[in-house]
Amino acid sequence: MGGAHGHLLHFHGHSAVHRAPAHLKVLALLVFMVTVVATPDDWFAAFGAYLLVLVAVIGLSRVPPTYILKRMVVEVPFVLFAVLLPFVARGPRVEVLGLSLSESGLLAAFGLLATATLGVIASLTLAATTEPQALLKGLERLRLPTTLVQIMAFMIRYLSVVTEELRRMHVARVSRGFEARNPRHWPVLAKSFGALFIRSYERGERVHLAMLSRGYTGKMPL
Amino acid sequence: MHVPDGFFDAPTSVVTGVVAAAAVGVSLRKARNELDDRTAPLVGLVAAFVFAAQMLNFPVVSGTSGHLMGGAIAAVLVGPWTGVLCLSTVLLVQGLLFADGGITALGTNVVLMAVTTVVVGWAVFRGLQVVLPKNTAMVPVCASVGAFVSVPVASLVFVALYAVGGGADISIGGLATAMVGVHALIGIGEAAITFLAVGSILAVRPDLVYGARRVLEQRELVIRSSTTEVAA
Numbered sequence: 001m002g003g004a005h006g007h008l009l010h011f012h013g014h015s016a017v018h019r020a021p022a023h024l025k026v027l028a029l030l031v032f033m034v035t036v037v038a039t040p041d042d043w044f045a046a047f048g049a050y051l052l053v054l055v056a057v058i059g060l061s062r063v064p065p066t067y068i069l070k071r072m073v074v075e076v077p078f079v080l081f082a083v084l085l086p087f088v089a090r091g092p093r094v095e096v097l098g099l100s101l102s103e104s105g106l107l108a109a110f111g112l113l114a115t116a117t118l119g120v121i122a123s124l125t126l127a128a129t130t131e132p133q134a135l136l137k138g139l140e141r142l143r144l145p146t147t148l149v150q151i152m153a154f155m156i157r158y159l160s161v162v163t164e165e166l167r168r169m170h171v172a173r174v175s176r177g178f179e180a181r182n183p184r185h186w187p188v189l190a191k192s193f194g195a196l197f198i199r200s201y202e203r204g205e206r207v208h209l210a211m212l213s214r215g216y217t218g219k220m221p222l
Numbered sequence: 223m224h225v226p227d228g229f230f231d232a233p234t235s236v237v238t239g240v241v242a243a244a245a246v247g248v249s250l251r252k253a254r255n256e257l258d259d260r261t262a263p264l265v266g267l268v269a270a271f272v273f274a275a276q277m278l279n280f281p282v283v284s285g286t287s288g289h290l291m292g293g294a295i296a297a298v299l300v301g302p303w304t305g306v307l308c309l310s311t312v313l314l315v316q317g318l319l320f321a322d323g324g325i326t327a328l329g330t331n332v333v334l335m336a337v338t339t340v341v342v343g344w345a346v347f348r349g350l351q352v353v354l355p356k357n358t359a360m361v362p363v364c365a366s367v368g369a370f371v372s373v374p375v376a377s378l379v380f381v382a383l384y385a386v387g388g389g390a391d392i393s394i395g396g397l398a399t400a401m402v403g404v405h406a407l408i409g410i411g412e413a414a415i416t417f418l419a420v421g422s423i424l425a426v427r428p429d430l431v432y433g434a435r436r437v438l439e440q441r442e443l444v445i446r447s448s449t450t451e452v453a454a
Contacts, residue, residue, distance in 0.1 A: 008319055026318070033326045038232040074322050078226050089392045104391045115228020116324065123321035135318060147250055147261055151311050154266020155273070156319070162270040166278060180281050183414070189280055190418030193290075196278075197271055197299060197419075198427050204267030208260045218259050 008156075009071065009127040017061035017129045022138025029126050036118050041111030047118070054121050063128045068121060075120045078112070085109040132156045146219070154207070162200055169196065224316065225331050225380075227324030234387025239329030245337045246310050252303035268300055269311040276312075280415060288411050293339020293376075294347070294369035295416045298361070298433035299423065302344040309336035330383065338376045343368035347433055358424055358441070361434045366417035373409035377401040 017025075032053075039046050058065060089105025096106075130138075136156070140149045169192045180189055230238070254261050272292050279287040296305035313331050316322040323331045347368035354360045381398045420431065428434055 009321065029325055033227050033324065034232060034235075037228055037235060037326050071321065074224075074320075075226060078229070085392070088396065091391055102391075108391075112228050116226035119227025119324040119326070120321055123317065123325060127319050127321050132319060145247070145250055147254060148246070148307075148311070150262035151265045151269060151307065152315060154263050155269040155311055155315060158267055158270045159273060159315075162267070162274045163277065166274045180279075182281055182283065186280055186414060187418050187422075189278060190415055191422045193275055193278060193415070193419045194422035194426065196275065197268075197423055198430060200267045200271035200274075201264070201300075201430055204264040205260070207263040207267065211263065216259070 008132060008159075009124065010131055011063045011067055011128040013062055013129065015061045015129070017057060017125070020129075021141075022130050022134040023141040024138075025126055025130055026135070026138055026142060029122055032122060033119055036115055039115075041107045041114075047114045050118050051121075054118065054125065058121075058125055061125065061129050063125070067128065068124045071124055072117070072120050075116055078116055082109040082112045082116075085112070154204075158200075158203070158207075161203075162196070165199060166192075166196055224313070224323030225327040225334070227326045229324075229327060230330055230383060230387040232326075234383060235326045235329060237329075238333045238383065239326075242310070242329040242332035242337065245306060246332065249303045249306040249310070253301075253307050256301065256303065265300075265304055265307050265311070268296070268304070269308040269315075272296060272308050273312050273315070280411065282411070288408065290412060290415050290419075291335060291339060291373065291376075291408075293335060294343025294365065294372045294412070295419060297340045297344040298347055298365040298368065298416075298420060299431055301432040302340055304432075305340040305344070306336050309340060312336075334376050334380055334383075338379050339372040342375045343372040346371045351433070351436070356437050356440055358428060358434060358437055361424060361431065361437060362417045362421040365420045365433065366413040369416035370409040370413035373412050374402045374405045377405035 032050075036047075036050055039050075058068060085108050086101040086105035087099075089102035089108060091102050091104040093100045094103050094106070095101075136149055136153050139152070140146065173188065173192070178185070178188060180186075253265065257264055275292060276289050279289055281287045293305065293309060296308055299305075300308065310332050313323060313328065313336060317325055317328050317331070343365075345368075347364045350364040350367055351360070354364065378398065378401070381394065381401050384397060385394045420433075424431055424434060428438055
């Protein structure tokens with residue numbers, strides 16, 4: 001599901017949620033979601049309370065709720081799975097609107113939908129209120145291996161460069177009258193894929209040389 | 223397709239999280255041995271590439287399209303350790319900055335999409351490389367078979383995890399049949415794209431393809447002289 005990733009989700013602001021240290025926000029998200037996942041599916045009131053907590057945090061952050069709602073589409077494929085569950089699950093069945101549905105399946109579908117929705121809203125709130133640089137510093141404070149944080153830093157730094165490169169290749173193909181419609185056009189797309197790999201790898205080598213010539217010793221100022 | 227929060231119960235999520243952390247830790251060490259201080263910029267750029275490559279849609283029939291998961295091809299292009307590292311970084315960034323994939327499901331996603339696809343893709347690739355003739359033309363073939371196998375195997379691991387820590391009481395046999403069936407089809411697409419893409423990279427920069435290194439080492443330099451002498 002990579003289609004929706006165009007740019008980063010950060011929503012500029014100066015609220016208390018924006019200013020909170022990133023490592024605390026990541027920890028809060030983790031603790032919150034582990035609690036949600038560990039909650040039994042039939043504690044309906046608890047899920048309501050979790051939602052209220054999230055709504056309060058979003059209200060405090062002054063991120064428009066529509067900003068969050070629009071970006072919840074990443075959840076769609078699993079909503080479909082949840083909708084199927086009551087039909088395919090086993091165990092005692094109940095009649096709902098003339099359909100015979102499994103009781104345990106209904107409950108599991110509710111649990112999945114509620115937890116996944118809370119997870120998406122909570123992650124979106126973190127992404128909307130935390131700048132990538134702050135997040136990287138936070139992850140470093142959480143003792144993530146330095147190399148991993150550096151890799152993430154480079155990936156985030158060059159994400160727009162590489163996706164722009166891909167877009168330019170798309171423009172170049174279209175301007176030469178190419179339109180991909182079926183698998184017969186895959187060889188052309190695969191060549192773009194290959195060219196993008198070579199360009200990215202070579203850029204990585206050039207970046208490394210540029211770093212060395214500026215005195216890189218293995219540590220990065222973030 | 224990133225697994226969201228709540229798909230698996232808390233114990234399963236914790237266990238997959240530990241497995242994922244261990245796999246990333248080992249890969250970090252091994253990749254550093256291989257790439258030394260080039261690790262951060264190179265892996266970062268290749269991770270950005272994998273992220274962008276997942277946005278490249280391949281049309282199938284009338285309106286539907288798919289994209290590469292990229293585990294097997296990453297293993298063949300940059301090696302298994304670096305491959306695990308790249309795909310894990312992509313999943314980490316997608317989870318934290320794009321809200322794609324739940325944070326409690328991060329371990330599960332890494333185990334399924336970074337570790338399983340890379341390890342299976344690489345194992346099949348190397349296995350075939352040992353058996354098949356050692357020339358560069360065989361590299362894309364081995365890579366595509368690795369890609370084809372890696373996708374349904376990842377879906378089987380998903381079913382196994384669901385049997386252990388899934389929410390609903392559904393027939394595991396039925397789920398396995400459906401998942402493997404669908405993912406075998408996806409695997410065919412993955413195999414075709416991997417074949418074409420590895421072939422196109424081999425044609426331009428064979429030295430960049432990690433999986434082709436042994437083959438290239440065995441290649442001898444052939445010096446050809448023109449048979450028809452140009453009249454002086």
